[in-house]
Amino acid sequence: MPATVIVGAQWGDEGKGKIVDLLAQNSDVVCRYQGGPNAGHTIVVGEETYKIRALPSGIVRGKPCVIGNGCVVDLEVLIAELDELGDRGEVYLSGNAHLIMPWHVAIDQASERRLGKLAIGTTKRGIGPCYADKAMRLGIRVQDILDPKILRQKIEVALAEKNLWLERVYETAPFDLETVAAQYESYAQRLRPYVADTSLYVDKALRDGKEVLLEGAQATLLDLDHGTYPFVTSSNPVAASAATGVGIGPRRIDRVIGVAKAYVTRVGEGPFPSEIEGPDQERMRELGHEYGTVTGRERRCGWLDLVALRYAVRVNGIDQLALTKLDVLSHFAELPVCVRYRTPDGSETPDFPAHQSDFHAAAPVYQVLPGWSEPLDGCASLEELPEAARTYVELVERELGVEVTLLGTGAERSSVLTRA
Numbered sequence: 001m002p003a004t005v006i007v008g009a010q011w012g013d014e015g016k017g018k019i020v021d022l023l024a025q026n027s028d029v030v031c032r033y034q035g036g037p038n039a040g041h042t043i044v045v046g047e048e049t050y051k052i053r054a055l056p057s058g059i060v061r062g063k064p065c066v067i068g069n070g071c072v073v074d075l076e077v078l079i080a081e082l083d084e085l086g087d088r089g090e091v092y093l094s095g096n097a098h099l100i101m102p103w104h105v106a107i108d109q110a111s112e113r114r115l116g117k118l119a120i121g122t123t124k125r126g127i128g129p130c131y132a133d134k135a136m137r138l139g140i141r142v143q144d145i146l147d148p149k150i151l152r153q154k155i156e157v158a159l160a161e162k163n164l165w166l167e168r169v170y171e172t173a174p175f176d177l178e179t180v181a182a183q184y185e186s187y188a189q190r191l192r193p194y195v196a197d198t199s200l201y202v203d204k205a206l207r208d209g210k211e212v213l214l215e216g217a218q219a220t221l222l223d224l225d226h227g228t229y230p231f232v233t234s235s236n237p238v239a240a241s242a243a244t245g246v247g248i249g250p251r252r253i254d255r256v257i258g259v260a261k262a263y264v265t266r267v268g269e270g271p272f273p274s275e276i277e278g279p280d281q282e283r284m285r286e287l288g289h290e291y292g293t294v295t296g297r298e299r300r301c302g303w304l305d306l307v308a309l310r311y312a313v314r315v316n317g318i319d320q321l322a323l324t325k326l327d328v329l330s331h332f333a334e335l336p337v338c339v340r341y342r343t344p345d346g347s348e349t350p351d352f353p354a355h356q357s358d359f360h361a362a363a364p365v366y367q368v369l370p371g372w373s374e375p376l377d378g379c380a381s382l383e384e385l386p387e388a389a390r391t392y393v394e395l396v397e398r399e400l401g402v403e404v405t406l407l408g409t410g411a412e413r414s415s416v417l418t419r420a
């Protein structure tokens with residue numbers, strides 16, 4: 001099983017970092033294939049908590065790490081992470097990845113402000129404007145830092161236009177060319193040694209029979225093409241994008257592991273059929289510590305949505321599921337699970353609506369399962385779970401036709417159960 005994709009199956013924050021950290025033990029290389037510092041992967045090791053935004057989570061295990069061409073890179077964030085964690089393992093940064101420049105962050109913030117009630121609720125880290133410039137072929141790439149003259153020229157060309165936008169459209173402060181150029185020249189000095197042909201590196205690793213983990217950020221329902229547009233991120237978290245995001249052929253991918261919470265959370269705006277109404281919403285947020293890693297925002301909480309998960313299984317080709325944070329549910333007497341959506345004409349469907357209006361109008365149809373009150377920390381395998389917890393996991397497997405192979409029962413690295 002040389003190449004494995006780890007993909008978020010809901011709206012992000014499923015605990016992918018923890019699953020990558022676990023699987024990285026037996027892997028040789030860990031790669032990020034999309035997104036940027038909008039991600040925040042949390043890994044708890046004993047007393048230490050790592051919150052990683054730019055580097056692949058495999059860095060905590062000291063594995064060689066690749067930031068693929070599909071990523072967008074904020075050099076300030078990356079350098080801070082390299083200062084903290086960089087001596088743990090080799091880091092390879094794709095020359096084709098795009099740079100998040102200060103004006104991307106400023107435009108993201110100004111544009112959200114301007115949208116007012118229609119705001120997307122982005123992380124305001126410049127993700128959308130950076131990917132937009134990539135598609136417009138106006139972006140600045142990592143490889144541009146290798147040549148100071150080219151770098152300065154590109155900053156100058158970009159600023160000539162961006163400053164007009166910032167001042168005249170968004171009525172906000174422009175950037176000074178000399179200040180930005182000097183700052184990026186110093187970043188360039190620091191980062192030059194990490195720039196690599198990452199496609200070649202990953203290909204070689206696979207040819208040598210090494211185990212490669214391809215770590216997604218954000219998640220299926222935040223995917224630019226397959227998510228709940230426009231309330232999505234600006235890249236493609238789905239598994240197929242791992243191939244383009246690191247530069248390997250799709251047939252090199254052998255396994256797709258979907259990561260889902262045992263319930264659902266969402267940050268930012270957009271429809272959310274199984275969002276909890278009433279005090280259980282707050283209760284779940286507190287029990288699950290559901291606050292954004294990057295922004296600190298409160299996450300919206302909902303019951304497990306198997307219609308959305310069924311969709312994630314389909315669009316990613318998920319063949320195994322990691323179900324995280326099951327322990328959070330130990331505090332509820334009853335557990336509603338959304339198994340179908342009811343449409344306004346009264347019919348019920350197990351399939352995720354293809355049209356946005358149908359999704360907006362979808363109401364959850366719940367199957368209510370009994371809860372359990374036993375703590376899960378004494379369980380050593382899935383088979384040792386309390387009966388009600390096992391029933392919960394079995395319902396997920398039956399409805400999705402996918403086996404749950406990993407089960408998260410606590411924040412600690414060791415709290416992931418496998419089958420006996």
Ligand code: IMP
Pocket residue numbers: 011012013038039040120121122123124125126127128217218222231232233234267268269
């Ligand atoms: P952006 O990626 O910052 O442009 O934000 C777009 C949408 O994706 C917003 O709803 C964000 O809250 C959401 N989002 C982006 N990254 C993450 C993440 O890592 N976890 C959860 N939501 C995210």
